[in-house]
Amino acid sequence: MAANTTEAKLDLVKKHIKAFPDFPIKGILFRDICPILKDPGALTAVIDLFEEHVRQTHHQVELIAGLDARGFLFGPLLAQRLGVGFVLIRKKGKLPGRTVSVPYTLEYGQAEVEMQEDAVAPGQKVLLIDDLLATGGTLSAACELLRKNKAELLGCVVVIEMKDLRGSERIKPATVFSLIQY
Numbered sequence: 001m002a003a004n005t006t007e008a009k010l011d012l013v014k015k016h017i018k019a020f021p022d023f024p025i026k027g028i029l030f031r032d033i034c035p036i037l038k039d040p041g042a043l044t045a046v047i048d049l050f051e052e053h054v055r056q057t058h059h060q061v062e063l064i065a066g067l068d069a070r071g072f073l074f075g076p077l078l079a080q081r082l083g084v085g086f087v088l089i090r091k092k093g094k095l096p097g098r099t100v101s102v103p104y105t106l107e108y109g110q111a112e113v114e115m116q117e118d119a120v121a122p123g124q125k126v127l128l129i130d131d132l133l134a135t136g137g138t139l140s141a142a143c144e145l146l147r148k149n150k151a152e153l154l155g156c157v158v159v160i161e162m163k164d165l166r167g168s169e170r171i172k173p174a175t176v177f178s179l180i181q182y
């Protein structure tokens with residue numbers, strides 16, 4: 001049966017997040033969103049909850065930018081729901097044409113995010129989306145990328161926020177909305 005209250009939707013989402021100790025390296029408790037994707041009701045609940053937040057808080061949104069790779073799983077669904085476009089922020093070396101990039105560190109490594117130079121128009125109102133906020137390295141690099149591209153960043157949305165790692169501090173002044181907190 002479809003979940004129809006906010007509480008029921010959050011409960012359904014939480015039930016579809018699995019924890020894997022010591023992945024990808026020892027000491028990391030990996031929060032896996034794959035079970036959400038496998039369950040149409042849980043996936044719909046995620047998009048419903050994001051949609052509700054964006055319509056209330058960022059109704060002026062013009063574009064959703066998603067983070068490689070798991071932000072790509074939720075971003076286009078939300079963008080379609082809101083009737084706006086979706087653009088990719090990829091790990092370096094995957095996008096053709098002229099690009100802009102920013103290096104960063106994350107909970108278990110380092111990388112560089114990149115987007116096409118013309119992906120966002122100057123002043124365009126953009127919302128960032130990813131599956132999870134841990135140290136905030138990934139999202140803060142994405143915020144920097146959008147600043148470099150002269151976008152207006154409205155905020156970030158994630159399914160999961162790992163509160164202890166204080167990622168929300170790192171991405172300030174950008175704000176984050178999360179569905180589930182650990």
Ligand SMILES: O=P(O)(O)OC[C@H]1O[C@H](OP(=O)(O)OP(=O)(O)O)[C@H](O)[C@@H]1O
Nearest residue numbers: 068069070106107133134135136137138
């Ligand atoms: O807040 P942070 O410490 O930066 O960590 C969060 C990021 O880490 C994971 O991505 P990962 O780089 O593992 O890439 P993937 O989605 O391609 O697996 C996750 O999907 C976030 O993008």
Ligand SMILES: Nc1ncnc2[nH]cnc12
Nearest residue numbers: 029030031032107132134
């Ligand atoms: N603990 C974690 N679980 C899943 N993805 C992550 N990305 C960074 N830290 C993570």
